[in-house]
Amino acid sequence: MRSIDAIGTAIETPTREASPEQAAGELLALAEEVLEHWVLAKGAAPTTxxxxxxxxxxxxxxxxxxxxxxxxxxxxxxxxxxxxxxxTMQPDSAATDQRLEMMRLIVNHLFLFVSGKMQVAGLGEFCCSSKPIRLAPGQEDRISKEA
Amino acid sequence: MTTKDKYKKVAYYPGCALEGTGHAYNRSTKAVGKALGLDLVEVKNWNCCGAMEVKNIDPKIQTYLSSRVMSVAANEMGMDVVMAPCNGCYHNLKKAEYDLKNDPSSVDVVGKLSDKAGHQAYKSGQVETIHALDWIKGAIGEEGLKERIKNSLAGIKIANYYGCMYTRPRHIFPEKDQGPGSESTSKPHFMDDLLAAAGAENVDFPLKTACCGGAHTMSDSDTSTRLVLNILKAAKMAGADVIATECPTCHSGLEMHQIRAEKRLGEKVDIKILYFTQLIGMALGLKPKKVGVHENVSDSMSFLKEKGLA
Structure with a gap:
């Protein structure tokens, strides 16, 4: 399984040679990998x-x-x-390129949401708020000043 | 009493955000209410709903804080409907209602804290909490709105963005997902319905309930910026000229991170961000200033002039 950062990079990098069906399949697989990370972080085995x-x-x-x-x-x-x-059901549609790009944005949103949430899991009942625990000491000053 | 009659006069709970960064939402909600002949009576001496901060520390304190707002409306003002335009307030009042109906320990805590504060404890069912979308939809409806439109929104393509708290978690919104006429938690449509009635063309927007990163806009600004940038790009790709909002946190997040995305990531997405109440107000013939367009961070005036709304 790819690292969460590698998944982020892969989402942003379209596979040029792929057919629309392959490209959609790759994006779906990336979305699944994002959720696998989340499930593993919670101590469970990702379902098949x-x-x-x-x-x-x-x-x-x-x-x-x-x-x-x-x-x-x-x-x-x-x-x-x-x-x-x-x-995959209408690969020859004139809208396929746009649909793929939209799917890429949707999967990217899932990636951003889950990867951000993984850093702060357990803090907060509903939202994903809390301290940026991925930051190295010293970087927090920068955030505070910016805020 | 019909919903239409019930919603004609409601207790108005603006919440903290509408007195600060979301003031344009406050102004436009009141202006639209006035233009539609609806009566908003502000909750006396209202307090914070507990937002996310209090809830994260002690959920029962949040339940109490939200319950106090409902108690004042019910027991001191004699109102039976509280309208909260902010998604966070709306969500928290609904959550408190659910807790007080289903959790005896919440009832106990609210009782004790209310005694200590010297007011009557709120009892589940005393008021109905609604969102600004429910209010206009219930009191006026699409047909009623169509009859009152003076400046159609025709020619404006809108991506309706509801954010994450308007529909989640589902169990605190028992009135939703009840078939035709009710709001959907998976594909909300009340804002789409109202803006379509005002003449706008709604685009198919897949991120209408996605996270805007509002909760960690201070603690992890870069993630928030990327989440917002993604929303802006998706709306633009869907063909929208405007993102319509109904939450002050989402709205200010979209506006601020639109600017930040350009500065930090070098990515500019040219799309206007307006509260749905601003759009409806202008469709009702109100001037942009009356609905607080000048209070928005982003400048929409040239666009509104081009569309005949200013």
Missing amino acids: ETREGFRLLALHRQGAQGDPSFNACRETCREAAYHYNLV
């Missing part, structure tokens, strides 16, 4: 099951167990699945 035909949705359900705030990315996961369907 599917929900409504998507492992992504099963992983989200697993990740939200005991953590209702994780539902803040439920619709993002569903939109990723929806865009995957749009691209």
